[in-house]
Amino acid sequence: MKTILSAALVLALCGLAGAQGEKADPVGTWKCEYEIGGQKRTSTLTIKKDGDKLAGTMSWPDQKDEKLKDVTLKDGTLTFSAVRKFMGNEIPIEYKLTIDGDKLKGKGAATFGGNKQEFDIEGKREKKDK
Secondary structure (H helix, E strand, O other), rough: HHHHHHHHHHHHHHHHHHHHHHOOOEEEEEEEEEEEEEEEEEEEEEEEEEOOOOEEEEEEEEEEEEEEEEEEEEOOEEEEEEEEEEEEEEEEEEEEEEEEEEEEEEEEHHHEEEEEEEEEEEEEEEOOOO
């Protein structure tokens, strides 16, 4: 009985260690939600592999397929920037997101009128159709 319990414990610990060591994979389509000025908003983030680099787009309900700039993944943190075009203004937004399986969470920072405003953002990866 001790042998079975020991074996089960070793397998459980190995499984846990394996899960901890998984590399974050940002590739896919992410449905994101955030709040600015008390209003809930949505966006769609799409990340692809372009050779050995990452590339992608961000879409909002009124602006589609804005190309991302400086997309990098380091230690499970995805960073990039995008330009939000809104009411005749171009607003650069910098994102720093942590990926955990099929969820992401982090911050966006928009600079508008000389002021920087940060907001929390969360997202879930869309499941691929099989």
